[in-house]
Amino acid sequence: MALGRGLSALISPHGKSASITSKTEAGSDPKIWHIPVNNILPNPGQPRRHFAPEELQELSASIKEYGVLQPILVTERTDGGYELVAGERRLRATKLTGLPTIPAIIKKLADQAKLEIALVENIQRENLNPLEEAFAYQRLCEEFNLTQQAVADKVGKSRPYVANAIRLLDLPEVAKKALSEGKISYSQGRTLLTLPEVAQQLDLLASMLGQKITVRELERTVAQKTAGKFSRRDPNLMFLEDKLRSALGAKVAITKKGNSGTVVITYHSDEELKNIVKQIGGE
Numbered sequence: 001m002a003l004g005r006g007l008s009a010l011i012s013p014h015g016k017s018a019s020i021t022s023k024t025e026a027g028s029d030p031k032i033w034h035i036p037v038n039n040i041l042p043n044p045g046q047p048r049r050h051f052a053p054e055e056l057q058e059l060s061a062s063i064k065e066y067g068v069l070q071p072i073l074v075t076e077r078t079d080g081g082y083e084l085v086a087g088e089r090r091l092r093a094t095k096l097t098g099l100p101t102i103p104a105i106i107k108k109l110a111d112q113a114k115l116e117i118a119l120v121e122n123i124q125r126e127n128l129n130p131l132e133e134a135f136a137y138q139r140l141c142e143e144f145n146l147t148q149q150a151v152a153d154k155v156g157k158s159r160p161y162v163a164n165a166i167r168l169l170d171l172p173e174v175a176k177k178a179l180s181e182g183k184i185s186y187s188q189g190r191t192l193l194t195l196p197e198v199a200q201q202l203d204l205l206a207s208m209l210g211q212k213i214t215v216r217e218l219e220r221t222v223a224q225k226t227a228g229k230f231s232r233r234d235p236n237l238m239f240l241e242d243k244l245r246s247a248l249g250a251k252v253a254i255t256k257k258g259n260s261g262t263v264v265i266t267y268h269s270d271e272e273l274k275n276i277v278k279q280i281g282g283e
Helices: 053-066 088-097 111-124 130-143 148-155 159-170 173-180 186-192 198-210 215-227 235-248 270-281
Strands: 033-036 072-076 082-086 101-108 251-257 260-266
Touching (some): 053 088, 082 088, 082 101, 111 130, 111 148, 130 148, 130 159, 130 173, 148 159, 148 270, 159 173, 159 186, 159 235, 159 270, 173 186, 173 198, 186 198, 235 251, 235 270
Parallel strands (some): 072 101
Antiparallel strands (some): 033 101, 251 260
């Protein structure tokens, strides 16, 4: 199921996935049902954990005036109720309005498809923070035995992007908290991981939280710490390291002495190693 094409390919009854079926006849538009909001349980696999109260209030006010313009997606439960798949913000905001029902499309979905759809919906709306996105990618890999490449294909991202996102989960807890709260960026989190020691990461994180620092300045500081000195590194080498890091989805360190030097690539799994070799070999 290629989810990078968008949710319309998943919700449409003409979709190619055999695991997704509609309650309506084949070839017809999916029927919209008005379901009591109290009969809908949240999606336990929802990758998004933080919902800003002010945003929900704004959406609630809009729903009061115009109604719910896009149906939510649910599956039927064996107990007669429903489980939410996509549209949690709309469901929460509708409950705030006091409206008794919400328009919904009912589908039969496997657990993997539920997680994939919830993930893609949030990615397309840029609702996930980097840590929530990383956890969702990791779940797809671990719970459904998907490779990073398979996950990348499903969500419309590159494999290095998925690999770098998952690596954010290796950050110390305090750094992950700062990342989830938006105090540091995805790029800053990635750069922190280039420091070999947790103590170094925490020391630099404290400096980052105490003052505004650009990613380039952060990379320069990291390079100085890992080199054990405070001399300025060649910005051309730093640029090349960044390019290789993005292309390979792995940590890269370049050292240069005269016209010669070394390139060190660090990997964390057999899959990463295979992908690095594939990228370098051009296969």
